[in-house]
Amino acid sequence: MAEPARGLSEAHAEHHHEELSFWRQYVFSTDHKVIGIQYAVTGLAFLLFGFCLMMLMRWQLAYPDQPLPLIGNLFGPNRAPGGVILPDFYNELGAMHGTIMVFLGVVPLAVGGFGNFVLPLQIGAPDMAFPRMNMLSYWCLFLGGVTMLASFFLPTGAAANGWTSYSPLADIALNGQTAWLIGMIFLITSSLLGAINFITTAIQLRAPGMSWMRLPFFCWSQLVTAFLLLLAFPPLEAAGVLQLMDRVAGTSFFLPSGLVIGGQALEVSGGGNPLLWQHLFWFLAHPEVYVLILPALGIVAEVVANNTRKPLWGYRSMVYSLIFLGFMSFIVWAHHMFITGMGTVMSSFFQTTTMIISIPSVVILTALIISLWGASIRINTPMLFALGFLPMFGIGGLTGLPLGLAAADIPLHDTYYVIGHFHYVVAPGTLFALFAGIYYWFPKATGRQMNEFLGKLHFWPSLIFMNGIFFPMLIQGLNGVSRRLADGGISYDFAGEVAGLNRMMSVSAWCLGLAQIPFLINFFVSIKSGKKASDNPWQSTTVEWMAPSPPPHGNFLTAPVVYRGPYEYSVPGQQPDYIPQCQPPGDAGGRRAATVET
Amino acid sequence: MEIPYTVEAHPETGLNNGKIGIWLFLTSEVMLFGALFATFIMLRIGADDWAHLKAEAELNIPLATVNTIVLITSSVTMVMAWASLMRRQLDRYRLFMLATVGFGCVFLVIKYFEYTAKFAHHHYPSTNTFLAIYFTMTGLHALHVIGGMAFNFYYAVPGAKLWHKNPQWLTDRVEHSGLFWHFVDLVWIFLFPVFYLL
Amino acid sequence: MSDSHHAVDTHHVDIDKHVRTYILVFVSLMVLTVATVGVYYIHMSPAVGIAVALFIASIKAGLVACFFMHLIDEKKLIYWVLGLTMFLFFVLLFTGMMARAAHQVLPT
Numbered sequence: 001m002a003e004p005a006r007g008l009s010e011a012h013a014e015h016h017h018e019e020l021s022f023w024r025q026y027v028f029s030t031d032h033k034v035i036g037i038q039y040a041v042t043g044l045a046f047l048l049f050g051f052c053l054m055m056l057m058r059w060q061l062a063y064p065d066q067p068l069p070l071i072g073n074l075f076g077p078n079r080a081p082g083g084v085i086l087p088d089f090y091n092e093l094g095a096m097h098g099t100i101m102v103f104l105g106v107v108p109l110a111v112g113g114f115g116n117f118v119l120p121l122q123i124g125a126p127d128m129a130f131p132r133m134n135m136l137s138y139w140c141l142f143l144g145g146v147t148m149l150a151s152f153f154l155p156t157g158a159a160a161n162g163w164t165s166y167s168p169l170a171d172i173a174l175n176g177q178t179a180w181l182i183g184m185i186f187l188i189t190s191s192l193l194g195a196i197n198f199i200t201t202a203i204q205l206r207a208p209g210m211s212w213m214r215l216p217f218f219c220w221s222q223l224v225t226a227f228l229l230l231l232a233f234p235p236l237e238a239a240g241v242l243q244l245m246d247r248v249a250g251t252s253f254f255l256p257s258g259l260v261i262g263g264q265a266l267e268v269s270g271g272g273n274p275l276l277w278q279h280l281f282w283f284l285a286h287p288e289v290y291v292l293i294l295p296a297l298g299i300v301a302e303v304v305a306n307n308t309r310k311p312l313w314g315y316r317s318m319v320y321s322l323i324f325l326g327f328m329s330f331i332v333w334a335h336h337m338f339i340t341g342m343g344t345v346m347s348s349f350f351q352t353t354t355m356i357i358s359i360p361s362v363v364i365l366t367a368l369i370i371s372l373w374g375a376s377i378r379i380n381t382p383m384l385f386a387l388g389f390l391p392m393f394g395i396g397g398l399t400g401l402p403l404g405l406a407a408a409d410i411p412l413h414d415t416y417y418v419i420g421h422f423h424y425v426v427a428p429g430t431l432f433a434l435f436a437g438i439y440y441w442f443p444k445a446t447g448r449q450m451n452e453f454l455g456k457l458h459f460w461p462s463l464i465f466m467n468g469i470f471f472p473m474l475i476q477g478l479n480g481v482s483r484r485l486a487d488g489g490i491s492y493d494f495a496g497e498v499a500g501l502n503r504m505m506s507v508s509a510w511c512l513g514l515a516q517i518p519f520l521i522n523f524f525v526s527i528k529s530g531k532k533a534s535d536n537p538w539q540s541t542t543v544e545w546m547a548p549s550p551p552p553h554g555n556f557l558t559a560p561v562v563y564r565g566p567y568e569y570s571v572p573g574q575q576p577d578y579i580p581q582c583q584p585p586g587d588a589g590g591r592r593a594a595t596v597e598t
Numbered sequence: 599m600e601i602p603y604t605v606e607a608h609p610e611t612g613l614n615n616g617k618i619g620i621w622l623f624l625t626s627e628v629m630l631f632g633a634l635f636a637t638f639i640m641l642r643i644g645a646d647d648w649a650h651l652k653a654e655a656e657l658n659i660p661l662a663t664v665n666t667i668v669l670i671t672s673s674v675t676m677v678m679a680w681a682s683l684m685r686r687q688l689d690r691y692r693l694f695m696l697a698t699v700g701f702g703c704v705f706l707v708i709k710y711f712e713y714t715a716k717f718a719h720h721h722y723p724s725t726n727t728f729l730a731i732y733f734t735m736t737g738l739h740a741l742h743v744i745g746g747m748a749f750n751f752y753y754a755v756p757g758a759k760l761w762h763k764n765p766q767w768l769t770d771r772v773e774h775s776g777l778f779w780h781f782v783d784l785v786w787i788f789l790f791p792v793f794y795l796l
Numbered sequence: 797m798s799d800s801h802h803a804v805d806t807h808h809v810d811i812d813k814h815v816r817t818y819i820l821v822f823v824s825l826m827v828l829t830v831a832t833v834g835v836y837y838i839h840m841s842p843a844v845g846i847a848v849a850l851f852i853a854s855i856k857a858g859l860v861a862c863f864f865m866h867l868i869d870e871k872k873l874i875y876w877v878l879g880l881t882m883f884l885f886f887v888l889l890f891t892g893m894m895a896r897a898a899h900q901v902l903p904t
Contacts, residue, residue: 127599204608204613233629235636238631253637640891659833
């Protein structure tokens, strides 16, 4: 009865006595842990690359039209003659920075990486429901990434039309927009296949006793995220096909009649609507921002519960808020379009739904903060990043409120205020949570711990410099400085003093880059030389810590059975201060049964 | 290592993994075609003289009606293929599956004639927005027909070997392939009146 | 449970009844297809024409979904997922109708 029901063997069952070749084991693997690490490493590499693109942009903003020192001449006369960044190059950097950070950096790491590695382990499953499709979804991501990178080498350069690719510009632009669209189709396919896997796995493969309300909050966040990906991405895929048709087949889906470019009437049929692109794009892109934050909230919840040695406060409310948030995220998208002339009825509707959606976010953040109250807080690197996340996400969320109100949005739309807002949520928000997750689950994935000193050396400067970059953006935006200006706004009188902030912001950005070096060293050196970790170095209750570090193929030595909720910490009268989910009742020594360490 | 509930039904949901997987995939397809139908609506409402654009396109209603009958019939043969497996009639199964693929071929051939006739009259996607959305939606639909045919052919011929190793699994997979095929039929049931008759 | 390794689970399904249903549905679909085209040749206002055509198409789609796709007899989980999807589908269609806004004429 404690045995999980066994499905019948696969037709091509992997006999576990058979040695897999290097390629089948580490490259074309169907094991969710290998795939998760592939996603995570790919995501981290693209985060670094996207960050480098931004550091180039920040030079232009700090020292407009000054030659870029040392590397300026590497970009050729079309992009940076004499090392001076041209406006078109600045736009290329901007569009690709956004695209890469969102679709090739955060999502692969947060969903593909953490989701794939942790979810099956946390629910007590041997793998994902569809292991081969899991492998396929990674390679689709890889192809998408290669396409995006290759587009830089096109004669016309990569796409330079904003990550939002608005028509009509994106329809007619003579740059790598077509490659961008093809790349996006690969990336969307990857996410769709992944979402199908995550949902089926979470529903079907939970270990016996793992009821819905015993699921760790991280699993709930991945499940809701998967639904967002599944249902919101296809409209963008459709829009991408339509824009591709406009660019390649001469259609006018997004090109209105009578469009005149540079004094010449465009020779197309016309009759299209640029707003259609915006609606279809934002129908995805709004749920997408929740895809960016929900896994982060999940990670923070796990790290907070573990390091406060207390159950999460308001777990049930957090779960219901998560579900409500996921649902609402589909009906707020046009708050990105308040200035398109939709009319007051539409604006009122979307303003209202946007205000409503702030409630579940606040519930979740408040529950996490209240979870700290009366806690025995253990400070380690994951906890530092989780604690840092809380106020940073708070600032990000609060600065979103005026943007969600139609009237207040009018002066703020497309200014640096918006950039400040969303970077607060994604950079010292999501990225901090992802770092917390890396430090937290590194021992499980590698069997070794990362160095604590280097971790703190990574955290504190990152926190300071993140604020150094993004807080002034809020000020610049409130003063009316528009986004996507290659000179940082100095050509506008009203920008005045606040444009001068650019220099300090750029220095912060470059220092933020330096602050990542301890992390890179720590990450790679610890794989080989880190302190050896036990199976459960954080004394955590959740199921993944019952598996060996690192877990073998199939994950658990004995099939897990779940007896209690996910956060049984500091149960009165119980020593030690945690009871693992899989520990049989009345068996204090039982928690060692499924582990190999002594 | 075995993945649980690949064939057996999960005690709580009553479903196997593949059934959930294919329905989830179909929901994403509903959203994909939904976005395109939304595009159709927006283009139609925004056009000055949609009827004129449509008349310019000279769509062939009789051919499309035949195609509608062809696809519906193929849906019947598809579900009969699954029913044959349930009745353990492997030969009839193969016949019905190949018939389904055959009808798919007929559909594509008719579409080929429709498209080439348009091109011969210089009616391209770039000609007007009606033709643009017509070619895009029917083209994407045709790609789905090809995809469905590929899966169906695989299970009709090479993949049918699975019957001897695990008949329940083959039956389930044919059922799931059938779900995709019926969905493709469903889309056409709406495409036909929306483009040709309205 | 008996060794299901080599058997096909027909335990809960009366396949002959199903097949009879499939034939019935096929005939209905043929009739409705004729109706779809027939209605096209009857003169009516565009709005009514759209409504009738979509109504008939919905019936046909419903028959395919309920009987060929076995939706009439499916598990709750599938119903919930489809319900959510259909809601979002209609939200999307509604987006298409917001084109009205593009034609708003602002007061001069």
